[in-house]
Amino acid sequence: MSAQSREVVRSLLRPEFRELTAYGAPQLDVPVRLNTNENSYELPDAVAQSVTAALAAEVKDLNRYPDREFTRLRGALSGYLATQAGVQLDVAQLWAANGSNEVIQHILQAFGGPGRRALGFVPSYSMHELISISTGTGWIRGRRDEQFDLQAADALAQIAEHDPDVVFLCSPNNPTGTSMSRDVVEAVLGATRGIVVVDEAYAEFAREGTPSALGLLPDNPRLIVSRTMSKAFAFAGARVGYLAADPEITEAMRLVRLPYHLSSLTQAAAIAALGHADLLLSTVDAIKGQRDRIVRTLADFGLLPVPSDSNFVMFGGLADAGATWQALLDHGILVRDIGIAHHLRVSAGTEAETTAFLDALRDHLRDNPPTARQPVNKEIA
Incomplete structure (x- = not known):
């Protein structure tokens, strides 16, 4: 789209939409996708x-x-x-x-x-x-x-x-x-x-x-x-x-x-x-187990995981969330940058996917240790 046509269309758009960007998490072809809280298990x-x-x-x-x-x-x-x-x-x-x-x-x-x-x-x-x-x-x-x-x-x-x-x-x-x-x-x-x-x-x-x-x-x-x-x-x-x-x-x-x-x-x-509800929900316990494993292991890393009732974990304490996101992506692991300083979110995957995430994060933290434990929610309106 040319700059001129973009300007024309934007001028006709409802005013409340003009500064917005479309919703959407990255859909990248990587080995381990843990950014959109999908269930990692295929249908039986x-x-x-x-x-x-x-x-x-x-x-x-x-x-x-x-x-x-x-x-x-x-x-x-x-x-x-x-x-x-x-x-x-x-x-x-x-x-x-x-x-x-x-x-x-x-x-x-x-x-x-x-x-x-x-x-x-x-x-x-x-x-x-x-x-x-x-x-x-x-x-x-x-x-x-x-x-x-x-x-x-x-x-x-x-x-x-x-x-x-x-x-x-x-x-x-x-x-x-x-x-x-x-x-x-x-x-x-x-x-x-x-x-x-x-x-x-x-x-x-x-x-x-x-x-x-x-x-x-x-x-x-x-x-x-x-x-x-x-x-x-x-x-x-x-x-x-x-x-x-x-x-x-x-x-x-x-x-x-x-x-x-x-x-x-x-x-x-x-x-x-x-x-087939019972069969489909049979993966829930396995996912919850990997979720709880993530919480325990991230705490051992010195990070600040939030105890979760979902199939994902939000965690803080990162020196640079954006750099950590990129480092994980460089290892073929996609997590979610949620726009909160020092925080990322990761879906609980299969045991192998969770292991890949934890190993890559451990490697990154060797040279990028966690920050001091302090509240980081002040910018949230």
Whole structure:
């Protein structure tokens, strides 16, 4: 694109987009990719065969529109949550879309928009902010403390200050990996007049005893719990996210979704995968084991890993995060530079991938020792 054409297009772009860059982590062809919190395990053969058969059965009918209400998929999701989370939900309480990002988009199209504002507590999942901006919703960058935690009293003070229409709570949080106590969620629900979204994309990786917000749904019609099949289900390429909420919330989603937004192929693949939930989730314990190994080993290195309830670990104490990122890449290992001084984030991979990461980092730290232990979150607004 020429400089002239770029200037013309930029002048016509919505003003709030002109200084933004597109979301996206690097997609580099390297031996060890640990930067986007993907599940490192391929689909088991039995699951792949079931998905292939389900897709083949749909192909002959692609001249017809898909089930607009994705009824079978919602039933499969309800059954999964009853088994995995112990929560009984009617199919009318479930909604699905092309990844949890589209779920978030539907929420903000329905309950955000021009003249309304959404509050999130950063650092957290950046798409909450970007989708808010794209839907014309004002974005409020709430704060966490210097240890990246969010206490109920601090959350309530910020809600009282800003009076948001939508509040995002991320548990486990991305990029920190930390879960949120139920008292914070309950306090926020009691303090705000608007929608409260608890993003539980990594819920299956949480340590035992970590509560889910799903149990709060019966008494809280303004609560939405969003989840995904991308992580624990190793289904990122299929793009399937979903939410659980009051039936009136899902009814509102119908007002903003595009017609037939979930293809027949997407629905069939997701239903087939949910039929093998136990087999797919069998890798979760292995991933959690490598995650905990990363936390222990990085602490031994003198770094500052954050104990995690997700499939990744954020760690600080680096003299130069950018230089460390490049040194790891030079060894064929891709991790995530999250834009926080002295910090990086790494996904928990297979045992071999984790070993490669730890060995390369150990080599780098010999000549680049960790910095002094001190709070580094002062620049986070």
